[in-house]
Amino acid sequence: MRRGAIWFVLLSLLVVAVIELRAWFDRHPQDLPWTRLDLHDPVGRFTAAKLAALGSSPAQCRSLLSAAGSPDRPAPSRTAGTECGYEDGIRLGLGRAREAGFSPAGLVTSCPVASALLLWDERVIQPAALHHFGVAVIAIQHAGSFSCRRLYGRNAGPWSEHATADAVDILGFRLADGRTVSVLRDWRGSAEEQAFLRRVRGGACRLFTTVLSPDYNAAHRDHLHLDTANRGPAGWRACR
């Protein structure tokens, strides 16, 4: 009789645990590798891997962007040589769901990069700017996306993610009050500038599969390199 009661309690606990786990799964699709990405979901453990995987589903990527209210528009495909080019180009716009423009304007990236930049602006950059400076960021200063080159501009070796527009280099941020925060000048700037730049770097690490900053090496002293290299569904990322 006593043994029966113990089993009853153990089984009840198991049932409760399974129900709780199911409820947690339903509330955290962003932390599970097998759920479909929705740009309205909170950013989670597998968001960056799912954004990178959109590289092989251009139609799904474009529909996610428009469902998120993105002002971005498809750009013509481009090829250069045998190794470079893209078919899922997106011309980044400004407006609903995208608060900061890009400077210079007319930036074209792959669709996964455009999607990750949309979330970076809304979820990371704007809250960080309001927190540290009390104003919004109105422009993200960049050094381009597409560039037909190998890693570090070498003559041999692997091709850069820039060769397929799956990367973007960020130089700094222009605030609504006219100030700018530059990676080169302010990585070791005031306490607020340092905190802001590290916070936007950390937030990017949850959206891009590769983030390289001045902490990584001298080649990145003046920019944040962000890319959506496909590192597989396990959620591997490089954040330096």
Ligand SMILES: [Zn+2]
């Ligand atoms: Zn780069």
